[in-house]
Structure formats: C-alpha cells, structure tokens
Amino acid sequence: MTSTTFHILLVEDDESLRHMYNIILKKEGFAVDFANDGMQGLGKAREGGYDLVLLDLMMPNLDGIGFLKGLKEEGPKKPLGPIIILSNAGYDTVAKEAISLGVTKFLMKADLLPQDLVREVNSYLDANKSEVKAKSPWKRGRPTE
Amino acid sequence: MEGENSGTGITSLDNILSNRINNIGATLRQPITYMKQAVSLLMTGKLSQEEVDEIMPRMQKSTEELFTLVKEFERETTKNKFLVKTNPSNTKKP
Numbered sequence: 001m002t003s004t005t006f007h008i009l010l011v012e013d014d015e016s017l018r019h020m021y022n023i024i025l026k027k028e029g030f031a032v033d034f035a036n037d038g039m040q041g042l043g044k045a046r047e048g049g050y051d052l053v054l055l056d057l058m059m060p061n062l063d064g065i066g067f068l069k070g071l072k073e074e075g076p077k078k079p080l081g082p083i084i085i086l087s088n089a090g091y092d093t094v095a096k097e098a099i100s101l102g103v104t105k106f107l108m109k110a111d112l113l114p115q116d117l118v119r120e121v122n123s124y125l126d127a128n129k130s131e132v133k134a135k136s137p138w139k140r141g142r143p144t145e
Numbered sequence: 146m147e148g149e150n151s152g153t154g155i156t157s158l159d160n161i162l163s164n165r166i167n168n169i170g171a172t173l174r175q176p177i178t179y180m181k182q183a184v185s186l187l188m189t190g191k192l193s194q195e196e197v198d199e200i201m202p203r204m205q206k207s208t209e210e211l212f213t214l215v216k217e218f219e220r221e222t223t224k225n226k227f228l229v230k231t232n233p234s235n236t237k238k239p
Contacts, residue, residue: 016179016203023186023196058171088174091167110174113185 005031006125009050011041011067012086013059017109021054024114025121038062042070048078051125055103057087057094065094068101082124086112173214176207183207 008030012018018034025032033050035041039061045053057064064085082104085095095106107120183204186192192200 014175014179016207017175019199019203020179020182020186023192023200024182027191087171088178089167089171091164108174110178110181112178112182114182114189115185 005029006051007031007033007049008121009033009035009041009044009053011035011038011045011053011059011064012056013037014056021117024117028118028121030121038064038067038070042067045071045080046074046076048076048080051081052121053081053083054086054121055083057085057089057098065097065101068098068103072101084120084124169218173211173218176211176214179207180204180211 006029008025010018010021010025010032012021012034013036015036018036022032022034033044035044038059041053041055041059042062044050045067055064055067062070064087068083083102085098085103085106086109087106088109090108098106104124105120112120183200187197187200
C-alpha cells in the first residue's frame with residue numbers, strides 16, 4: 001500500500017488541547033508535529049516542510065503575532081503550507097493583524113467540534129495539494145484507500 | 146478632574162474594560178473548548194480504551210480549572226467581598 005501523509009505543525013501551549021488535536025488529526029491519517037510555544041514553533045516553521053500550520057495566539061515566550069512577524073523576517077528553508085490561527089481570543093484587531101501577516105484563516109477554537117477541525121484542515125490541504133506537492137521535496141498526500 | 150470626564154477618558158476606560166473582558170473570555174473558553182471537543186469525541190465511540198482513559202482525567206482537570214477561573218474572577222472583581230466576608234452561618238441556602 002502506498003501511503004503518503006500530510007504533515008501538520010501544531011503550535012499550542014495548552015497541553016490538554018495539544019493532546020486532543022493530536023488524537024483528532026492522527027485518526028485522520030495526518031502526521032502531527034508539536035511546538036509548546038511561539039518560539040519553539042517559529043524554529044520549526046523556519047525549517048519548513050509542513051503542509052499546514054495550526055497556530056495559537058496567546059502563548060508564553062512568543063505569541064502568535066510574534067511568531068508571524070518572526071516568520072516574515074526570516075522565512076522557511078523548505079516550503080511551508082498555509083497558516084491557520086486556532087485561538088480563543090476574539091479580538092478583531094488581532095485577527096486583522098494576523099490576516100495582514102499572511103494568515104489564511106482565523107478560527108475560534110471553542111466554535112469547533114472535532115469534525116469541524118478535520119473539515120477545515122482537509123479543505124486547505126486539498127486546495128493546496130498540487131501546489132504544495134510540486135514545491136516540496138517531501139512526499140505528501142492522503143493515505144490511499 | 147476634567148480629563149476623567151472627557152470623551153477620551155471614557156473611551157480609554159472602555160478599551161481597558163473591553164480588553165479585560167476579552168481576556169477573561171479567552172481564558173474561560175480554553176477549558177470549555179477541551180470539554181466540548183472531548184465529549185464530542187467520546188460520543189463517536191471511535192476512541193480506544195487507552196484514549197478514553199487519557200481523556201477522562203483531562204476532562205476532570207478542565208472542569209476544575211474552569212471552576213478555579215470563575216472563582217478567581219469573582220474574587221478579583223468583588224475584592225473578596227463575597228468570597229471572604231460572607232459568614233457561612235448567616236448564609237441561607239437557596
């Protein structure tokens with residue numbers, strides 16, 4: 001069986017939510033890598049090679065906006081997929097700033113059920129599949145049925 | 146003072162209050178998010194026993210965290226008036 005996997009970077013400081021998203025995303029066949037705060041996440045994102053980044057906003061050491069600014073200053077070495085904000089902070093100004101820094105979408109964590117998260121993730125990965133695959137040295141795609 | 150009654154002063158106070166409420170909302174939503182998603186996952190019946198065993202104590206922890214946050218919020222906003230000065234012997238049960 002040929003099996004290639006989408007790689008997702010989850011930048012989230014809440015340990016319980018990391019655990020939850022890990023269960024949800026792994027059940028869908030995604031490979032999930034974690035960062036516990038913005039600083040660690042920025043280091044991983046700068047290495048690149050992720051099909052999608054799920055980014056929290058309120059985090060210690062470096063928050064989501066700091067992460068985005070840092071990534072803008074020094075981009076990833078390998079191709080990096082879209083960045084989706086997953087936050088419980090509902091400030092319009094922060095959402096606008098995040099979008100202006102290149103974020104694809106801003107999602108409120110509390111509004112999402114597991115199936116909503118999977119649908120959102122799949123919609124971005126499917127939409128970017130051909131482009132990401134063409135750019136990336138990594139193998140990507142969904143497990144074949 | 147003139148500044149305190151000016152439009153700018155009120156706007157500034159509004160902004161502080163608005164930011165404070167936003168922060169409280171964001172903090173309270175965090176454990177609720179976990180509980181909401183955990184219940185939803187549990188209801189699918191697709192979790193292994195090991196995953197269920199991992200999720201249950203985390204749900205309990207999130208519930209306790211939520212209670213603590215509400216308690217802290219009450220204590221901060223009432224300056225301990227209700228939580229400290231209430232005499233239990235004078236408190237009527239609802």
